[in-house]
Amino acid sequence: MMRIVYTKPKSMKDVPTHYCPGCGHGIIHRLICEIVDELGIREDLIGICPVGCSVVAYNYFDFDMIEVAHGRAPAVATGVKRSRPDKVVFTYQGDGDLASIGMAEIIHAAARGEAFTVVFVNNAIYGMTGGQMAPTTLLGQKTTTTPFGRDHKMEGYPIKIPELLSSLPGAWYLERVAVNSPGNIRKTKKAIKKAFLTQIEKNKFSLVEVLSPCPTSWRLSPVDAIKWMEEQMIPYYGLGTIKDEGIQVVREK
C-alpha cells in the first residue's frame, strides 16, 4: 500500500510562484495554506496583502484576498474584522511595510487588541524595490541605500517588532521564528497555527515574525543566504516566544 505523505495544500493554487530561488515567501505561503486546510477555515478566511514582493499572493492563495496600500494592512484588517467578526482575517506583511511606513497602523491595531493574525516576514531589506535599507536591516549590512553598511549613528538601530509590541496588553501572542532549516520551518508552522488559534479561540491579536531569506537583495547565493541568516540575523534577533497570554480558556470566577 502506498501512502501519500506530501501533497499540495487544497487552499494553494497549482501554479509556479514568481519568487526568486531561495526566497522565504514561498515556504511561508505553503505553511499558511497547510494550516488553513488543517483548521478548515478556507471558506471563512480573508487574507490581506500589502505592497511588497508578496503583493500578488492572491495568485497563490486560493481564498478571498484583499490587496492594499503600503503599510495599511492592519487598518484594512481592522475594517474587515470589525464589520465581519465571524470571519478569520490575517495580514501578510514585509518588514519595510510593517516596521517602517505601517508602524502606526500595527501599533494601534495591537493596542486595540484587534482579533486578527499578522504574519510578519522580516528579510532585513526592501525586496520589491530592489534592496534598500529596511528598519530591520542589521548594523553593518550593505544595501543600495546604505552602501557602506548600516551605521547606527546615521540610520539608528534595527527594530525588534514583537519586543516593541509586547508592552501592549492588547497584543496576546507574539513569537519570532525563522525558515532557515526543516526544524525551524516546523516551528514556524506551529507558531502561525497558534496565532490563528489565538484569533479563533480567544478573539485576540497575534503576530508571528518570520525571519526569511532574500538572497537576491542580499546579493548572496541561496545557500550563503541561509548561512548569513544563521550567523547574523538569528543571533541578533533571537528566536522564541516573546509574549503568550495563552489560548487555553481560563475559567473566570
Add this chain to the structure above:
Amino acid sequence: MKKLLLSGNEALAEGAVRAGCRCYFGYPITPQSEIPAYMAKRLRQVGGVFLQAESEIAAINMVYGAAATGMRAMTSSSGPGISLKQEGLSYLAGAQLPALVVNVMRGGPGLGNIAPSQSDYFQATKGGGHGDYHLIVLAPFSVQEMADFPHLAFDLADKYRNPVMILADAILGQMMEAVELKNNEKNRLIEKPWAVTGARGRPQNIIRSLFLKEGELEAHNKLLQKKYRIMKKNEVRYQLTGDPDPEVLLVAYGSMARVCMYIMPRLKKIGVRTSLIRPITLWPFPYDIIEDISKKVKFIFVLEMSEGQMLEDVKLASREKCPVYFYGRMGGGVPEPEEVLTKIEEVLKVESKRKNYKIRR
C-alpha cells in the same frame, strides 16, 4: 412627517445611518466633530461599528476593509484630514470599492483655520490622489440635503462601485434647520457578488488595484473611464431657479447658492432678470445646461468661498459665449449678500457700457 431641528453634521450622520451605513471610521477634526460624536452613540444602537482611528490614513483604510466585505462604510473629515485620505481614495477608486467620504470644508492651505471655505473643490473634483480617476461629488446646500445625500451617495457608490464624496462646508455643518428624516434602508443589503466574505461555494474573490501584466492596467483604466462616461451621461444633477428668461446667470454651490437665492429678489426689484444654476453634482459637472444658458445671457456671475475653483468649470462650460465674472473670498471670509449685490451692480455698470448691451430697467 414630523420635522426635527438638527445641525447639518447631525443630519448627515442620521441620514447615513438611515441609508444603511453600519460602519464609521474617523479621526477628530473641526468643523465636523459632531459627525463622529453622533455616530459613536447611534451606531451602537443599531449594532453597527464605530471606531476612532489612529489617523485619517488608518480611517480611510478601515473604510476600504469594511467596503471590501460589502458593508456600507463611511468616514468624514475636513481639509488637512481629507488630504491624508487621498491615498485611500485613489485605492478605493482603483479597486472599485463603494464608500462615502464627507468633507466639511474649512479654510486652507496648510492648517488654515476652522472657518467655512470652498477651497477643496479642485481636490474633490479633479482627482486629489494619483491616477486617472473620479469621485462622484455631491454638494448639499441645506440641512435637509445634508440628511438626504448620504442615501443618494451610498446608492450611487454601490451602483457604480465607486467612492462618493459629499462636499459640505463649515456653515452647512454647523447651521440648524428643520429637517424631515426619511427611512430608506432598502438598498442596504444589495447583492455584492464581488465582495470578500470568505470563498464559500464560489471561486475566490480578489480586491485589488495592481495590474502588472502588459496591457492589463490600460484595460482596467479603460473600464474605469467607461464607467465615468456613464456617470457623466446619467448622474448630472443641478437646480435651476429664478427667471425663465434670464439676462444674468448666477452659478454657485453649497452655502454660496443660499447667498445667491437671498439676493435674487433684490435683483428682480431693480429689474434684472436673473436665474441661478446650483450644481448638485460637482462631478459630473452640469456643463451642458450652463452652455445652453450662456448663449442667452449677457454674462455669468460665479460666487465661491475660494479664489475661483468651480469658476474654471463654468468658463469651460460657457465656451466663451458670454463673459464670466467672479467674486470670492478665501480663508474663512464669507461673502455677505450686500457685498455680492454691490459686485453684481458693478458688473452691470461695466457691461451696460458694452455695445449691444441692453438691460431693461
